[in-house]
Amino acid sequence: MTPIIPAPKAVLASVLMIAALGASAAAADDEQLTVVTTTGMIADTAARIGGDLVDVRGLMGAGIDPHAYRQTRSDIAALTQADVVLWHGLNLEAQMRPFMEQLAERSVVVAVGEAVPEDGLIADPEYDGQPDPHVWMDPELWGHVVDAIEGVLVAEDPDNASVYEANAEAFRAELSELAAYSEETLQSVPENSRVLVTAHDAFAYFGRAYDFEVLGIQGISTQSEAGLQRIAELVDTLVDRDITAVFVESSVSDRNVRALIEGAAAEGHTVKIGGELFSDAMGPEGTYEGTFLGMLDHNVTGISSALGGDAPSRGRLGKLGGEG
């Protein structure tokens, strides 16, 4: 592939990378390792593990839907010049797969979601043999992704292995604390209210971890169609089970959720929007919700309080709704 940006620095980077012939493109001692990721969840995790030693750029910001995302020209330039490319895999960034597979032939490209052992994965009920990619919804499963990113950074920059290992260990400890908070907070939701209705099926791992039934209007991918029949079925479920709150997602249109609420209202059943959840993208950059831990804290705290549980209004660390 010819470099898109003719700037001398970009050309030089490509030449150096080709010279490395697919071997480690690790930065020189006095330079940061450049890491380019697809989702924000991977970017934040890499930044936590890499600290000052890495320069991380996530391509998909707040509100971006990874199922539908296609790499832009500037993304291609960043991806081809990076020392390390981290993407999720598991059929999440379905539109980017051919590009990533091609890039992997000459650069360090790792599908970190695929570090989750197969027996931890949930199958996509709509597509035979495809996994549900939304593993970040269970902080304990995300630990495998932390291990994978730690492994890549150590391999590319072994001189700083002890720093990456210590940072990864600290992040794993925070994930455990978040998991414990989630467990406790979600258990306070009355048992018959533990039903999560969202725009698309992003919460199966959440449901398995915390014993919630999860019902998405659209399937695992936002690219699947939500038929009128699916909406009618869900309206019946809301009415029959007296479910009074459904959730919108920051990276998916709320059109179907509103159709659901209107359908229930037509049958005399009032349903409110329980809040906006971060399903496939984190909150705005620079906020607590724009971090991996803050994103999950926001979801857990919001779900619990909307469904009658007992959750601190500003979350696990008192940081929700405030500055990053």
Ligand SMILES: [Zn+2]
């Ligand atoms: Zn999704």
